[in-house]
Amino acid sequence: MAKSRAFDVRRQTGFVPIALLCFLVLYLPIILLVVYSFNKGESIAIWEGFSWQWYVKAWQNEKVQDATILSLIIATSASLIATSAAVMAALATTRTRGFRGYTFVFALINQPLMIPEIVTAVALLIFFAMIKVATGYTGLMYLIIAHSAFCIPFAYMPIRARLQGMDLNLEQAGADLYGTPWRVFRRVTLPQLWPGVLAGSMLAFVISLDDVVITEFVKSAGQDTLPTYMLGQMRRVITPEVNAISTALLAISVALVIAFYLLSKGGTQTNRE
Amino acid sequence: MIEISGLSKTFGLGANAFTALDDINVEIRQNEFFTLLGPSGCGKTTLLRSIAGFVDPTSGSLTIEGQDVLPLPPYARPVNTVFQNYALFPHMTVAQNIGFGLEMQDRPKAEIKQVVGEMLELVQMAPMADRMTSQISGGQQQRVALARALAPRPKVLLLDEPLSALDFKLRKEMQIELKRLQSETGITFVFVTHDQEEALTMSDRIAVMSSGRILQIGGPKDIYDHPAERFVADFIGDTNFLEATLQSVAGEVATVTLPSGKTVAARAVQGGGQSGAVTLAVRPEHAVLTKESGLLDGVLENIVYFGTDTHYHITLDGGSAFVVRKQNQPNTGEGFEVGDKVGVSFEAGVGQVLRD
Ligand SMILES: Nc1ncnc2c1ncn2[C@@H]1O[C@H](COP(=O)(O)OP(=O)(O)OP(=O)(O)O)[C@@H](O)[C@H]1O
Numbered sequence: 056m057a058k059s060r061a062f063d064v065r066r067q068t069g070f071v072p073i074a075l076l077c078f079l080v081l082y083l084p085i086i087l088l089v090v091y092s093f094n095k096g097e098s099i100a101i102w103e104g105f106s107w108q109w110y111v112k113a114w115q116n117e118k119v120q121d122a123t124i125l126s127l128i129i130a131t132s133a134s135l136i137a138t139s140a141a142v143m144a145a146l147a148t149t150r151t152r153g154f155r156g157y158t159f160v161f162a163l164i165n166q167p168l169m170i171p172e173i174v175t176a177v178a179l180l181i182f183f184a185m186i187k188v189a190t191g192y193t194g195l196m197y198l199i200i201a202h203s204a205f206c207i208p209f210a211y212m213p214i215r216a217r218l219q220g221m222d223l224n225l226e227q228a229g230a231d232l233y234g235t236p237w238r239v240f241r242r243v244t245l246p247q248l249w250p251g252v253l254a255g256s257m258l259a260f261v262i263s264l265d266d267v268v269i270t271e272f273v274k275s276a277g278q279d280t281l282p283t284y285m286l287g288q289m290r291r292v293i294t295p296e297v298n299a300i301s302t303a304l305l306a307i308s309v310a311l312v313i314a315f316y317l318l319s320k321g322g323t324q325t326n327r328e
Numbered sequence: 329m330i331e332i333s334g335l336s337k338t339f340g341l342g343a344n345a346f347t348a349l350d351d352i353n354v355e356i357r358q359n360e361f362f363t364l365l366g367p368s369g370c371g372k373t374t375l376l377r378s379i380a381g382f383v384d385p386t387s388g389s390l391t392i393e394g395q396d397v398l399p400l401p402p403y404a405r406p407v408n409t410v411f412q413n414y415a416l417f418p419h420m421t422v423a424q425n426i427g428f429g430l431e432m433q434d435r436p437k438a439e440i441k442q443v444v445g446e447m448l449e450l451v452q453m454a455p456m457a458d459r460m461t462s463q464i465s466g467g468q469q470q471r472v473a474l475a476r477a478l479a480p481r482p483k484v485l486l487l488d489e490p491l492s493a494l495d496f497k498l499r500k501e502m503q504i505e506l507k508r509l510q511s512e513t514g515i516t517f518v519f520v521t522h523d524q525e526e527a528l529t530m531s532d533r534i535a536v537m538s539s540g541r542i543l544q545i546g547g548p549k550d551i552y553d554h555p556a557e558r559f560v561a562d563f564i565g566d567t568n569f570l571e572a573t574l575q576s577v578a579g580e581v582a583t584v585t586l587p588s589g590k591t592v593a594a595r596a597v598q599g600g601g602q603s604g605a606v607t608l609a610v611r612p613e614h615a616v617l618t619k620e621s622g623l624l625d626g627v628l629e630n631i632v633y634f635g636t637d638t639h640y641h642i643t644l645d646g647g648s649a650f651v652v653r654k655q656n657q658p659n660t661g662e663g664f665e666v667g668d669k670v671g672v673s674f675e676a677g678v679g680q681v682l683r684d
Pocket residue numbers: 339340346347348366367368369370371372373374375522
């Protein structure tokens with residue numbers, strides 16, 4: 056920092072190396088994970104040549120199949136429920152004029168982001184245990200409800216952003232042109248909101264698909280999702296099968312993130328005059 | 329047609345309470361071009377939105393063709409609005425926008441198609457029927473907004489400064505187009521503007537508003553020539569104010585004594601007093617400048633040339649300022665020079681006594 060120039064964070068000593076190191080730490084393991092998913096041997100550290108065998112193994116593994124189906128059922132249901140709830144919550148927090156306790160409601164909706172996940176997990180475990188005792192029901196609903204609950208804020212954020220950017224006059228114009236509240240919602244609000252709804256539901260889907268902590272606490276015996284199955288596997292032998300499953304999950308996530316990006320970009324474009 | 333009486337609107341409560349409309353009384357006639365004119369924040373939009381149903385008045389009554397509409401939600405009122413920012417639906421085409429109101433009324437498909445076609449012709453947008461509303465210009469959007477509001481044939485069309493976003497030339501075109509639509513459709517127009525010239529050129533009648541109240545209602549000429557209050561005289565056009573003494577009132581004729589001591593007949597104001605100190609308003613173009621002594625005398629301070637006319641700024645003998653506006657003739661050279669002693673005169677009945 057010899058000559059005094061305008062302050063620029065990039066000129067701090069060591070900024071570039073640190074940034075590079077961060078990227079390396081973040082992405083090198085992922086690259087290795089992907090590479091070793093194609094390993095011929097049983098090791099996840101010693102390269103023995105290329106093969107698809109772990110993908111084939113994972114594909115044929117019944118436990119993996121069951122866990123995948125369960126994961127998809129839970130993620131789809133949770134995403135649908137969370138998105139519907141988020142649409143209503145977003146409408147309530149942007150379309151009504153500021154009411155008492157507004158901040159409180161806002162905090163309430165975003166609660167899962169602020170409370171440590173483990174606390175939620177333990178609380179749900181105890182709560183659901185009580186219900187299980189009372190009703191004897193041990194089905195999937197517990198997982199679906201739990202996932203829906205913690206996915207709401209993720210679905211809520213893009214929907215709310217979209218609603219806030221929306222011209223209130225449009226709905227008034229709809230009402231002025233003889234549209235009843237429900238028809239105005241269907242014909243004016245929802246089409247405007249659609250990119251946000253899609254983005255929110257995809258985000259919720261990925262978050263649900265990825266969850267370990269809450270699932271691990273809430274699940275009943277034999278209910279393994281992909282992440283909890285993998286966790287169980289890791290405790291025993293680690294083979295590149297886990298790499299293969301992870302890589303597949305990674306591919307789904309990346310695809311959804313790209314779709315999310317394209318949708319939100321397309322959304323802002325149609326919004327422009 | 330529309331009868332509004334005792335209408336008031338207070339926003340907020342307690343210490344934050346703000347009265348946006350204060351005892352509004354007005355009757356708008358069938359197929360009238362009625363304009364609400366006033367400065368920003370005077371309550372024009374609030375009054376319009378009360379008619380449309382987006383504002384719930386605190387007190388008063390509002391009927392359209394004898395029907396009390398205050399209990400009705402916006403979608404049940406026979407009223408359509410052209411919003412200030414148009415509020416076109418961005419996810420629909422021009423034609424779908426125009427057909428929206430008819431569709432919400434569950435009219436048959438064939439009828440919707442026919443009416444949309446007529447409306448597209450009316451606002452000369454037929455070639456762009458299938459464009460998205462983001463793909464047309466500002467003036468075209470404005471016409472679509474107009475067509476969308478007209479398509480369901482409302483009894484009343486409300487327009488909230490619909491021309492304010494347009495450039496000068498387009499604005500002039502749209503003013504003419506609006507007048508044409510009004511006479512062709514027979515619909516009652518309630519038009520909001522803060523542009524006095526626009527109000528004067530387009531309206532059948534104007535209501536001048538200030539701080540939530542209607543100060544005066546009348547035809548453009550009436551409002552311009554005979555403003556009843558200082559605010560109205562000041563807001564519309566330029567005016568000279570003279571401190572005068574009212575001698576007597578006989579019907580519409582008031583006799584006033586000017587500061588110079590001379591007496592002249594002026595127009596009396598409704599509900600004004602019979603005598604005492606009053607303010608007299610005289611339009612600059614209604615007064616004449618003379619080299620001889622006139623009703624008022626003073627010294628020419630400044631001459632400003634404006635092309636079509638010239639403004640003469642005079643300091644009267646009492647010290648107050650007065651402006652005379654004179655239209656320019658091909659053979660100018662009246663021979664007035666700054667510093668000249670001049671007289672100012674105006675005919676009987678030209679001055680207007682103001683309510684205080
Ligand atoms: N929802 C509201 N809550 C509180 N005050 C309001 C509300 N709506 C309007 N007002 C106030 O009422 C007054 C009149 O507002 P209004 O929008 O009717 O003015 P306007 O005459 O249309 O002005 P402009 O020419 O700027 O559009 C303003 O002082 C405004 O601040």
